[in-house]
Amino acid sequence: MQATVGDRVLIHGRAVGMAERTGEVVELRGHADDPLLVVRFDDGHEAxxxxxxxxxxxxxx
Structure with missing residues (x-):
């Protein structure tokens, strides 16, 4: 799964009734073959x- 800065991320809820989350990739970290993504979610939270x-x-x- 290749991502670049500016791409959008959609995370599906892992349990029934759990909301989906969307955000924007603001930074890539780690190795090129297994990157970590810094995401700014639409509610302002970064992870x-x-x-x-x-x-x-x-x-x-």
Whole structure:
């Protein structure tokens, strides 16, 4: 899963009733083959995530 700065991230809820979260990739960290993403979520919260199966990268063109 390749992401670049500016791409959007959609994280699906992992339990019934859990809301989806969306945000923007603001920085890439770690190794090129297994990057960590610094994401600024739409509510203003920032977090470092390692994208998993519940995560979609939406490329901005």
């Amino acid at each position: 470092i995530i390692s994208p998993g199966t519940d995560c979609e990268i939406l490329h901005v063109s």
